[in-house]
Amino acid sequence: MTRTAVIAGQGALAPAIIAQLDDPLVFSLEGYQPDMPTTPFRLERLVPFLDELIGQDVTRVVFAGAIRRPRLDPEAFDPRTAQLVPRILMAMQAGDDAALREVLKVFEENDLKICGIEEIAPDLIPAEGVLTGQPGKADQQDAERAAQILSATGPLDIGQGCVVAQGQCLAIETLPGTAAMLAFAGRHADLRPNPKGGRGVFYKAPKPGQDRRIDLPTIGPDTVDQAAAAGLAGIAWQAGSVILLQRDEALRRAQAAGLFLWARA
Incomplete structure (x- = not known):
């Protein structure tokens, strides 16, 4: 069985997307808790979070809702996620879009497909x-x-x-x-x-x-x-x-x- 994970941000988009999916796992970036039940995660522990997704048979990930760039705590990074910091910091110098693309690359490098709203709910x-x-x-x-x-x-x-x-x-x-x-x-x-x-x-x-x-x-x-x-x-x-x-x-x-x-x- 393969599953879809929704990274839920603030606003009404995440509930609309979740309604289109069968039994999704719903997560949120800590500090951006939407008005719905989710499991929070921290960007400083991104690699263990990806391990968790893979361990729960997740193959697709959908980002739905507003998330702003979080404040990062240097002391909270686990050793494997810390190795990604130079990549992400370099991308952040080019703007939020570049930083997001770099984070998406990390998901894809772990065999997690990023699905857009156009694929999940084209009627929206x-x-x-x-x-x-x-x-x-x-x-x-x-x-x-x-x-x-x-x-x-x-x-x-x-x-x-x-x-x-x-x-x-x-x-x-x-x-x-x-x-x-x-x-x-x-x-x-x-x-x-x-x-x-x-x-x-x-x-x-x-x-x-x-x-x-x-x-x-x-x-x-x-x-x-x-x-x-x-x-x-x-x-x-x-x-x-x-x-x-x-x-x-x-x-x-x-x-x-x-x-x-x-x-x-």
Whole structure:
């Protein structure tokens, strides 16, 4: 019998993925305990953790949910994991994406396959199309501008979202996350050149060259509420590349708030 392990981060993605699997083992990085039962592990003891997975017949691993770079305790490393530190530290100098890729390599070197959300739950990733509402010409132009901005900033490993209104960038997602970015955009909505013009678009996309098996952008009902509170016209994202959680509820809230949801080609 082979089994799947889920590395659960914070947010609603991990429960949605677990519901798609038969009898998964669920773990979480210590310090990032989601609102569900999990078995915690420490990155400083990564190799013994991998031994544990293999000992429980795990062959596939899925990363689901938000995890930020943990603070590492040099005294907590076991001897075998300590040998990996130079590799990971060197990768971290190139950014979080590079560090994640190096950690994934360690899993794969131990014959553990990393599965992306696209493989486990493809229905969570909408294909091209407008799901609700209708983006106008100004909204389409703002979404195009936002896509250009993320394409340019993506290699800098800054974030996966931005807000554009009337061609002007009001906010870019950084370490504090989506909610903080949308709150900032809402506070500065008066900077739009024309108060009666386009209200603005929140756009989301993965970083160019990002490993799609981990950390795909995610939106859901709370994102809709935050975009509505910011006074935006809608949410657009790169089709086939962004996870939409609780689709029916997200659509209901968008319709109630008069926002469009658009998976853009």
